Amino acid sequence: MDMPGNKRSGLLLPNFEDFHTRDIEQARLWGQRVFCDNEIISLQRKDEINAQMYYRKIGGLGVGFMSYGGEITINPSQFDGFYLIQIPLCGSECIVRGSEVTYTSSSVGSVLNAGQQIQLVHGENTEKLILRIERDLLERQAAQYLGHRGPKQVEFDTAMPLDTAVGQRWARTVSWLIDYLGGEDIPNSPLIDAQIEQMMVSLLLASQHSNLSEGRIGDERMVAPxxxxxxxxxxxxxxxxxxxxxxxxxxxxxxxxxxxxxxxxxxxxxxxxxxxxxxxxxxxxxxxxxxxxxxxxxxxxxxxxxxxxxxxxxxxxxxxxxxxxxxxxx
Incomplete structure (x- = not known):
């Protein structure tokens, strides 16, 4: 998948926080800061890890690029407060959620749901775009779409096809957001931030199948009979x-x-x-x-x-x- 700004060796994104380390503990601590407490296990020699991340928050969203270089297993604590969407640019991951196993690649992304326990096996030389969405933001907007308050927890399918027209549109939108935030002279505007939040969450709800897909979310023609x-x-x-x-x-x-x-x-x-x-x-x-x-x-x-x-x-x-x-x- 050809993404704007993807340089494979790392993205140079002014306005993004970034880190680069070969130390597993440092990578774990950064993951804890951005996501949640976690355990990282190297499946190769420790000095073959080459972790890097570029990350920026905008309102209830966090967006960026990350890679661990080597093949590692990540055991996060439960994702209580956020959803995480991952779009591989190259390489692959294996995501284990109970008895469900999902393999991602440049044609299949993933959605990690809030409130679920998972394990990730991050393949060697895998690079991916990430979008973190606060749980309360997503569920509040889902309730607005459904026309009532307090919906049951939104649970998306883990696998996100990226080789369909819908999937490609989603991936391009995330790539556009990274390019936009990486540009110079980005206005500090709560109004623009709110509009971007609404656009990204609306597109996810309309694009990715979930337990709310039978409701009035997005284009009802996308709800399969x-x-x-x-x-x-x-x-x-x-x-x-x-x-x-x-x-x-x-x-x-x-x-x-x-x-x-x-x-x-x-x-x-x-x-x-x-x-x-x-x-x-x-x-x-x-x-x-x-x-x-x-x-x-x-x-x-x-x-x-x-x-x-x-x-x-x-x-x-x-x-x-x-x-x-x-x-x-x-």
Missing amino acids: AFVRRAEAFIEENAHKPIAVSDIAEHVGVSTSSLYTGFRKYRNSSPMIFLKEVRLQRVREQLLSCNAGQVTVTSVAHQWGFAHLGHFATDYKRRFGESPSETLAR
Whole structure:
């Protein structure tokens, strides 16, 4: 993903606080200051950590760029007071939330919810944009959209697709905000700050599926009908089987034409693309859970229906930021 201002070796952003250290404890303390108490465990030699962050607050938002250089595991305390949106520019992360495992890359970002316990495995040479949103700001604006006070806690899906039109628009907006705040002569205006807060939170609520997506949030056309959600659940449960579009349509009780239309309109995708993404995820989970001497990439790929290994390897690397063989060698 080509982001304005991304220089890979680090962003030079005047008006942003910044730090750069090879000391894990210093990186932990900075993370504690910006986010919450945390534990950082190096998966490599300690001197291979190369942590850097550029960060700035504006009202109830915090935005910036960060990287740890080496491969590390981060165990934060519970995110009680904020939501954290992460947009990888390169590399990948593994996010564990209970039994749910999400892998991010340049095509898949993440939303870490307030009030949830997670673990992050930050891949080597991973760089990402971050947006921190205060919990009370987000929930207050969600209540305004829903037309009543005191909504239940907002819980977003962890995975945020960035290779869709909606995802790309979101990523560009975060990139624009970083460029704007990094410029010279930024006006000190509470009115502008409030407008930026409202824009970013509104866009998140309208773009990312959550437990409030059935409410009147943003463009109601983006709320997928029940048959699309049932189709996704059917695909998840039967991805190991040789299912066809006709099987999915029959299960949810619509025509194949309606099924394609629903996925195109509400997911900017198709049922078979969704099936391929689920199967790629299952391949990765299996490669990560096995030793290189136990299985081969070819056998696992064939098991999940990928007959053309060249296309499979290309899709896998685009999805996860590394080759299947690199995953198996972990």
